[in-house]
Amino acid sequence: MEFELLKSGLYVCRSENHTFGTDAFLLTGFSRYRAKDRVCDFGTGCGIIPMLMQRRYPPKEIFAVDIQPDAIQQLKMGMEKSEGPLNIHPICADLTKLWPGAPVGQLDLITCNPPYKANQAGILSSSTAKQIARHEVACDIGDICASAFRLLNYHGRLCVCCKTERLVDVMAAMRAHKIEPKRLRMVSKTPESAPWLFLLEGIKMGKPFLNIEPTLYMRSGEGMTSEAAQLCYFGEHAP
Numbered sequence: 001m002e003f004e005l006l007k008s009g010l011y012v013c014r015s016e017n018h019t020f021g022t023d024a025f026l027l028t029g030f031s032r033y034r035a036k037d038r039v040c041d042f043g044t045g046c047g048i049i050p051m052l053m054q055r056r057y058p059p060k061e062i063f064a065v066d067i068q069p070d071a072i073q074q075l076k077m078g079m080e081k082s083e084g085p086l087n088i089h090p091i092c093a094d095l096t097k098l099w100p101g102a103p104v105g106q107l108d109l110i111t112c113n114p115p116y117k118a119n120q121a122g123i124l125s126s127s128t129a130k131q132i133a134r135h136e137v138a139c140d141i142g143d144i145c146a147s148a149f150r151l152l153n154y155h156g157r158l159c160v161c162c163k164t165e166r167l168v169d170v171m172a173a174m175r176a177h178k179i180e181p182k183r184l185r186m187v188s189k190t191p192e193s194a195p196w197l198f199l200l201e202g203i204k205m206g207k208p209f210l211n212i213e214p215t216l217y218m219r220s221g222e223g224m225t226s227e228a229a230q231l232c233y234f235g236e237h238a239p
Contacts, residue, residue, distance in 0.1 A: 001013055001014070001074065002014060002015075003077075003081055006054075006055060009082060009084065010051065010054055010055065010082045010083070011051075011078050011081045011082050012046055012047060012078045013046055013074040013075070013077040013078040013081070014048075014074070015046070015070075015074060017070065017071075018045045018046040018068075018071045018074050019045075020046060022218070023113055023161045023197060024052065024113060025232040026161055026187060026197070026199060026216070026232050027049060027113055027159060027160070027161040027199060028049050028052040028053060028111070029232035030159055030161070030199040030201070031109060031157075031159040031201075033059050033109055034057070034059065034108070035057045035059060036059075036060055037059040037060060037108040038059065038060055038061045038103065038106060038107050038109075039053070039059045039061065039063070039107065039108065039109045039111065040062070040063040040064075040103075040107050040109075040110045040111075040151060041062065041064050041065065041110075041112070042111070042144055042147070042148070043066055043067075043115075044064040044065055044066045044071065044072075044090075045066060045071050045074075046071060046074040046075055047064050047071075047074070047088065047090065049064075049111050050062045050064045050075070051075075051078060051082075051086075054082075054086055054088075058086075058087060059087070059109070061087050061089070062087060062088045062089065063091055063102075063103070063107075064088055064091065065091045065093055065095050066091075066092060066093075067093065067094050067095070068092070069092050072090045075088070075090045076090050094139075095139060095143070095144070095147050096143045096146075096147060098147060098151070102151065103151060105151070106151070106153055107151045107153060107156055108153060108157070109156065109158075109159065110148045110151060110156070110157070111159050111160075112144055112158070112159070113161050113162075114141055114144055114160055114170075115140075141169055142173045142177070144160075145158065145173045145174050145179055145202075146177050148177070148179060148204075149177045149178055149179060149204060153204070154204060154205055155203055155204060155206065156204045157201055157203055157204075158179050158203075158204070159199070159202075160202075161197060161198070161199050161200075162197070163196065163197060163198075164186070164194075164197065167198050170200060171200070174200075174202040178204065178205055179203065179204050179206070180202055180205070180207065180208060181210055182201055182203045182206050182209065182211060183200070183201040183210075183211050183213065184198060184199070184200050184201075184210060184211070184213065185198065185200075185212075185213040185215070185216055186199075186216070187199065187218065188216070188218070189217070189218050189219060191217050217229070
């Protein structure tokens with residue numbers, strides 16, 4: 001295990017089983033979380049998204065949920081090493097069943113970086129932790145949307161980041177659970193390459209209307225990190 005500094009006095013603990021990548025930064029920025037929000041991060045892993053939200057105008061309260069005890073332990077280690085009070089509640093629970101005292105119907109925002117591969121798609125890792133992170137073995141996108149509907153308040157938001165191959169699956173699951181897809185942003189590595197990720201926001205009981213935002217390019221035409229990507233990496237919401 002090792003600690004990574006996110007800003008002065010703020011650390012996240014990462015390991016081989018529970019680490020993070022670019023998608024966590026992208027989803028945090030895309031979520032447009034607010035200081036007044038009550039938030040939940042599904043499948044939080046090492047807690048990177050709740051910890052990133054602490055860098056600037058942190059939400060009022062964050063529930064960080066994961067089914068794996070070692071992931072929650074890593075989040076707690078990062079919190080213990082960090083300075084100052086953190087408004088994060090680490091919760092080891094099966095999100096398909098929620099947990100005792102869960103804030104049903106009270107949350108403003110849920111973030112989730114769901115498994116990229118459908119169940120039985122692709123080769124499973126020998127690591128249980130990686131199987132859960134990459135494949136729908138512990139829950140699927142329908143389970144995620146069903147639990148999000150239970151926890152969100154009226155017009156609360158669910159924000160997800162996933163590979164483009166799953167876009168139809170995610171949109172269909174949202175609609176099936178009365179969470180209307182409202183905002184979509186594709187992510188490409190360069191202006192010349194096809195998107196490989198998407199960021200999608202759905203609103204509980206929202207009316208049909210999808211706003212497609214400009215593609216987020218990770219690198220500019222000169223090969224440098226783009227301005228939009230830098231905003232995500234350094235703690236500002238993406239434009």
